[in-house]
Amino acid sequence: xxxxxxxxxxxxxxxxxxxxxxxxxxxxxxxxxxxxxxxxxxxxxxxxxxxxxxxxxxxxxxxxxxxxxxxxxxxxxxxxxxxxxxxxxxxxxxxxxxxxxxxxxxxxxxxxxxxxxxxxxxxxxxxxxxxxxxxxxxxxxxxxxxxxxxxxxxxxxxxxxxxxxxxxxxxxxxxxxxxxxxxxxxxxxxxxxxxxxxxxxxxxxxxxxxxxxxxxxxxxxxxxxxxxxxxxxxxxxxxxxxxxxxxxxxx
Numbered sequence: 001x002x003x004x005x006x007x008x009x010x011x012x013x014x015x016x017x018x019x020x021x022x023x024x025x026x027x028x029x030x031x032x033x034x035x036x037x038x039x040x041x042x043x044x045x046x047x048x049x050x051x052x053x054x055x056x057x058x059x060x061x062x063x064x065x066x067x068x069x070x071x072x073x074x075x076x077x078x079x080x081x082x083x084x085x086x087x088x089x090x091x092x093x094x095x096x097x098x099x100x101x102x103x104x105x106x107x108x109x110x111x112x113x114x115x116x117x118x119x120x121x122x123x124x125x126x127x128x129x130x131x132x133x134x135x136x137x138x139x140x141x142x143x144x145x146x147x148x149x150x151x152x153x154x155x156x157x158x159x160x161x162x163x164x165x166x167x168x169x170x171x172x173x174x175x176x177x178x179x180x181x182x183x184x185x186x187x188x189x190x191x192x193x194x195x196x197x198x199x200x201x202x203x204x205x206x207x208x209x210x211x212x213x214x215x216x217x218x219x220x221x222x223x224x225x226x227x228x229x230x231x232x233x234x235x236x237x238x239x240x241x242x243x244x245x246x247x248x249x250x251x
Contacts, residue, residue, distance in 0.1 A: 021219020186245025
């Protein structure tokens with residue numbers, strides 16, 4: 001029931017960090033992948049996957065621009081032969097300012113990329129999946145789906161929106177064969193958290209001391225949950241937000 005050999009998958013935001021790990025995990029399990037990044041690096045990453053024996057297509061698209069979301073999705077679909085079984089919406093940006101001075105242009109940028117484009121990609125994927133009565137939509141939530149975070153009001157608002165949107169879409173589509181769920185990564189050693197990763201930073205020590213696994217996560221830690229949600233093993237799971245956090249949430 002965990003077999004996803006031959007499935008067609010789109011993974012966004014995959015040129016680094018968590019997206020890269022999940023894309024690699026899906027292709028290791030036998031998927032054909034279309035990966036999306038904002039720079040030419042996506043082509044290098046796709047070539048690297050192909051050199052390792054995987055079937056992978058690179059697509060360059062900036063999801064800060066609404067029209068590019070549609071264009072990027074359609075290019076992915078074309079490269080996958082017009083079919084789609086799995087989409088993992090792992091792209092995102094971060095802006096850090098205290099709420100009282102948070103610039104509106106940064107608010108708009110984060111909401112556009114982290115929430116609005118995710119809605120569009122889910123909607124576009126659903127149109128393909130409903131025709132065959134099968135599909136797996138995997139969104140990426142966050143620890144701030146439960147907590148407020150600090151100096152990240154736009155990111156918190158966007159991830160809260162993704163969490164609730166995931167639940168609503170599941171209600172709309174699960175009876176028609178489409179599972180919509182989300183993974184909530186804990187504190188991950190990725191570029192997005194560079195500001196927090198300095199061991200001399202008191203916030204770094206505070207976070208690490210709360211993680212029962214006693215380490216920050218990596219893209220490899222996302223693979224198993226992603227494969228589960230992409231497979232028939234999750235056919236009766238809908239609107240779930242699964243924390244992959246080393247136990248942080250329950251400490």
